[in-house]
Amino acid sequence: MEHRYNGPPFSIQLLRGNGDNLSQPSKGQLLSTFPASYRTSIDDLAAPSCYDMACVENELDLRRLNKVFDWLWIVGRPMPPRPLHHQLLLSREVFITEQMDMHLVWTEGRVFLKPIPRFLLEPHFWTEYLSCREYCECSSKDEASSLGSAQECTRRKLWKSALGFLFSYAALVTHESDFHIAKDKHLLPAEGTITWQGWRTFVEQLDTENIYREINPRFIYGELRLSRLNKIYRLSQRPFLRGYMSHWHQYRTFFQDNFTWLASAMVYIAIVLTAMQVGLATKSLTENNAFQLASYGFTIFSILGPLVTAGFILLAFCYNFMDNLVVAVAYRKKRVGYVQARSAESLNA
DSSP: OOOOSSSOSOOOOGGGOSOTTSOOOOHHHHHTTSOSOEEOTTSOEEOOOTTOOHHHHHHTOOHHHHHTGGGHHHHSOSSOOOOHHHHHHTTOEEEEOOOGGGTTEEETTEEEEOOOOGGGGOHHHIIIIISOOTTOSGGGSOOOOTTOOTTOOHHHHHHHHHHHHHHHHHHHOOSHHHHHHHHHTTOSOOOTTOOHHHHHHHHHHHTGGGOGGGSOGGGGSOOEEHHHHHHHHHHHSSSTTOOSSOOOSSHHHHHHHHHHHHHHHHHHHHHHHHHHHHHHTSHHHHTOHHHHHHHHHHHHHHHHHHHHHHHHHHHHHHHHHHHHHHHHHHHHHHHHHHHHHHHHHHHHO
16 A cells, blocks of 8 residues: 555544445544643633644644664664553553653653544545645655655655554554553543444554555654763754753753762772782782872872862763753743733734
8 A cells, every 4th residue: 555645644534433335524523632722832721713824734744853863773662562562561661742742752651642642533634634735845756765755745744643643642542452551641632432343443554564654754763762861862963961851950960970970980989999908018018019000099089089080070960051051041031021011012903
């Protein structure tokens, strides 16, 4: 089967039962499957509109992961995610996220999963919002690469992101036990018409064996380790030292985390110095020049090492503090100015 980005990759209507003969929903009915509101690029709350693609783009946003795609081999394996029951066996608790770029990211004891939006299970949504238009340049050209090309329009990119997301759920919900876990964790819509047999038909229609050339390359990889994502983002993206997901929500936690491992290192250094002191009390090691040099070098290191490390931690804190301060002041100025301008427009209307 070959999808041509001009229609849904499935025909079953899970939200309304297996009714291929049902009439297509109106725009109002389709809009009812969207979120109640979404956050715009200027941090306003807006209600979805039938003719506005901003909400769809916000729901399917994978730009952050696309930036570091070449490094994802360090973060995860190029294989589908493991089923939900296996996630529980790994002692990972399911945490709900509505960010597409946080879907399948995991850290110790947690895995973040985005519930399936209801609109992605409505075939007419794919035709109305994700299919290439007749006037689209890429709709008339053959596919040149399974990893995308410069010819792809916004709708095709969103189509691939949406299909990759559904592909990830085909891997997460493979057994009936996974289906019940997904229902219990509210990962699937609450409509009672979604049954296990309906889900099996849905997965079969996705044709998962031949799907890789039609999905966003991010979904070639399954679960992504958050700690490695943070390191990659701190070293490769601007602003420098800001991770993929902020771990330090307070400066107190920043110092706790960094000085905790420094304190542990100093305990080990103290143990080694004590052992060296005992060794120097023995005759054989007292007369050993190599041990004397090693003791001298390690003693200097034990004095300067913690001081230099503490200095780097303080420098990193100062950098983060100044960066956050500059960003906060600039954002406040921009946001307050925007709010005042909108307020003035409302008064003049």
